[in-house]
Amino acid sequence: MDYGKVLGIDRPVSRIVFGTDRLRGRELPWLPDRSLEQQAFSLLDRSFELGCNSFDTARIYRDSERTLGDWIRQRRNRAQVVVISKGCHPGLSSGRPRLSASDVSNDLHASLKALGTDFIDLYLLHYDHPAAWVEPVIERLNRHLDEGKIGAIGASNWSHERIASANTFAAGNGLKPFSASGVQFSLAEWTAPPWPGAVTLGGDGQRAAREWYSTHGLSVFAWSSLARGFFSDHYDPKNPDPNRVSRWCATYFGTEDNIQRLERARVFAREHHVTVAQVALAYVLCHPLQAFAVVGCTTAEKFAENVAALSLKLDEATLHWLATGQASRGRSWSP
Ligand SMILES: NC(=O)c1ccc[n+]([C@@H]2O[C@H](COP(=O)([O-])OP(=O)(O)OC[C@H]3O[C@@H](n4cnc5c(N)ncnc54)[C@H](OP(=O)(O)O)[C@@H]3O)[C@@H](O)[C@H]2O)c1
Structure with a gap:
């Protein structure tokens, strides 16, 4: 596992972040509550053993x-875990x-209670309301920082x-x-x-x-970071499956440009004996950003595969080729 630094968090943060939005309910509604919990715990255990110490959750994730x-x-x-909530x-x-x-305080206190902790390492505001003043919100968040709740x-x-x-405003x-x-x-x-x-960093417009x-770090x-399953075996543009993930991917990502990106990721994966998911994650992690990949999955095998994606180092030419199909791939991979 690789770790990054986040200003204000006093311990290293794993660059593969466990996304928990469907931690209990992922397509398994028929399982009794206790089994769902055991299944979730064993996945969390294995991810933690693999070095993942950062977990992304939110008030809204059931x-x-x-x-x-x-x-x-x-x-x-x-003491070892980085809790990220929203x-x-x-x-x-x-x-x-x-x-x-008051929305900030109410939600923060409800999250602390649900998590059974007195401290959240990183607290994110889940969505913006561009007409709202940021000043009172920053002041209130700072009050909670001073209290040691975040x-x-x-x-x-x-x-941005x-x-x-x-x-x-904060600096001033x-x-x-x-x-x-x-x-x-x-x-x-x-x-x-x-x-x-919802806001993306993808595409020319961004x-x-x-x-x-x-620049700002x-x-x-x-x-x-896997386009919600577009870069997984749940989605095949040539054989669309009526499952929910596949329909979702076809609606939000199923463009000709993206299908070509998927095809290039497959070519690269075959040539370098890695998986398509690993190529897609490496694309995010190798960008000149302080990037952490938040990814959700249901098996320890997939999670281990995602952690191993950190070893795949893609150079600028390869990032460009994966995104556009242009130019040579050059020297692209270091073992
Ligand atoms: N801030 C926000 O507004 C926001 C919005 C959406 C999501 N999120 C966070 O981001 C996290 C991840 O997002 P997401 O679940 O939407 O999308 P994602 O992580 O891009 O994709 C999840 C899909 O990829 C599959 N997958 C994962 N690893 C794989 C591997 N190694 N090989 C093949 N398939 C793999 C999963 O399969 P299985 O499920 O079958 O294992 C699942 O279908 C969420 O859990 C949540 O914490 C935040």
Whole structure:
């Protein structure tokens, strides 16, 4: 495992982050609750043994916080684990933005309770509401930093311009800034945000954003780094399967450009005896960004494969070739 540094977090953070949004419920609704929990715990155990110490959860991910918190308590490993959680998701039924200072405090306290801990290492605001003032939100987050309830703060699905303005306010007022950002980023580019307000770093339109992140060194937590299964055996554009993952991938990623990217990833994987998922993850991890890949899976074998993707070092020419099909691949891989 490789580890990175996130401003405000006092221990190394694994660059493969375990995504827990479907930790208990992933396609297995028929299993009794106890079995689901045991299955989730054994996957968490194996990931931890593989060196993964960072876990991404959120207030909105059903009982993911509670399950993660139960596992941490049972294994007594709180001091070794980096808990990343998110609050201020818009109301699910109303779609009403929730980004006031009181939304921050209410959600943070509910997350602490569900996790059964008194501290969250990195707390992200799940979505932006661009019309909302950032000042009271940054002030409230700083109050919780001072109280020791959180270690570092960040935004998820915020534009880099909004993050920059929040951080300018923080710098001018002696407050701590956002040190991390959660955005979608993968070798495939989406056709449209799958959820209102979701933000990606992929594509030509986001070149300025990627440069901004490179220059400012803010940690990037790339979610859906396998394009939610586009780079997995769940999706084959030539033999579309009616399963939910495949339909989702076809809708949000099934463009001709992405299918060609998938084909190039397959060629590269065959030539270098790695898997397509590893090529896709290496694409994210080798970008000139402080990138962490947030990835979700249901088996320890897949998780181990994802960790091994860190050994695959892609140079700039290969990143460009995978994304565009242009230019030579040059010297692309170091064992
Ligand atoms: N901040 C946000 O707004 C936001 C939004 C979405 C997601 N997230 C976070 O990002 C995490 C990951 O996102 P995601 O689950 O949407 O997408 P993802 O990680 O890109 O893709 C998950 C899919 O890839 C498959 N997979 C994983 N590793 C594989 C491997 N080595 N070989 C083949 N297939 C593999 C999984 O299969 P199986 O499931 O069958 O194992 C699953 O179908 C979530 O858990 C969540 O924590 C954050």
